[in-house]
Amino acid sequence: xxxxxxxxxxxxxxxxxxxxxxxxxxxxxxxxxxxxxxxxxxxxxxxxxxxxxxxxxxxxxxxxxxxxxxxxxxxxxxxxxxxxxxxxxxxxxxxxxxxxxxxxxxxxxxx
Amino acid sequence: xxxxxxxxxxxxxxxxxxxxxxxxxxxxxxxxxxxxxxxxxxxxxxxxxxxxxxxxxxxxxxxxxxxxxxxxxxxxxxxxxxxxxxxxxxxxxxxxxxxxxxxxxxxxxxxxxx
Numbered sequence: 001x002x003x004x005x006x007x008x009x010x011x012x013x014x015x016x017x018x019x020x021x022x023x024x025x026x027x028x029x030x031x032x033x034x035x036x037x038x039x040x041x042x043x044x045x046x047x048x049x050x051x052x053x054x055x056x057x058x059x060x061x062x063x064x065x066x067x068x069x070x071x072x073x074x075x076x077x078x079x080x081x082x083x084x085x086x087x088x089x090x091x092x093x094x095x096x097x098x099x100x101x102x103x104x105x106x107x108x109x110x111x
Numbered sequence: 112x113x114x115x116x117x118x119x120x121x122x123x124x125x126x127x128x129x130x131x132x133x134x135x136x137x138x139x140x141x142x143x144x145x146x147x148x149x150x151x152x153x154x155x156x157x158x159x160x161x162x163x164x165x166x167x168x169x170x171x172x173x174x175x176x177x178x179x180x181x182x183x184x185x186x187x188x189x190x191x192x193x194x195x196x197x198x199x200x201x202x203x204x205x206x207x208x209x210x211x212x213x214x215x216x217x218x219x220x221x222x223x224x225x
Contacts, residue, residue, distance in 0.1 A: 032211060032212040034212060034213065034214075036216075042218075043202060043216040043217060043218050043219055044154070044202070044216050045216070046213065046214070046215065049212070049213065089154065091212075093211060093212040096159075096161075096166060096167060097142050097159065097161070097166075097206060097211050097212065098156060098159065098167060099156070099212060099214060101153060101154045103153050104153060104154075
């Protein structure tokens with residue numbers, strides 16, 4: 001089955017700097033890669049996703065890149081703000097409609 | 112749209128008791144998922160349904176866990192008997208058939224078994 005590894009496990013950045021979180025997956029058949037943001041005590045919320053027919057997708061300060069050959073994808077957050085502090089999860093869609101999640105990255109934005 | 116609805120939001124029970132968690136998916140979504148989240152194990156998929164039919168229950172940890180979806184707007188996850196190691200946050204999520212993978216999570220139920 002699919003296996004998703006996520007790095008780093010924690011990331012501290014200064015407000016205004018960029019943050020990058022990387023994930024690798026094992027199943028070359030996976031074709032959908034979402035990112036979720038989870039604030040303390042809240043539900044995971046879908047913030048951006050990418051399907052395998054594109055290499056990059058942007059939404060304001062957030063972007064995701066996908067390298068299918070290397071089987072990795074990354075989340076980029078520019079001009080970080082304190083409200084970006086949260087746990088971020090990457091995921092890959094396995095057979096059927098099953099998401100396999102990474103272990104999560106705790107992002108702290110220091111003001 | 113009200114989003115995915117879960118109840119109760121918090122549940123405290125004693126070991127050995129039966130616990131029932133409830134979920135109402137987003138209207139029109141054909142898929143429903145039950146997840147468990149703990150610090151040690153992260154987000155684990157327990158079971159998912161398509162059009163009310165269980166598709167994959169390989170994540171259900173033991174026979175003490177069971178899930179049903181009697182109709183398109185309601186699902187339950189039951190633990191009987193409950194144990195302290197079942198303490199976790201349980202999330203329900205739903206997904207439309209036309210957008211495979213795009214799952215929307217409910218607020219979760221925080222279960223504490225003492």
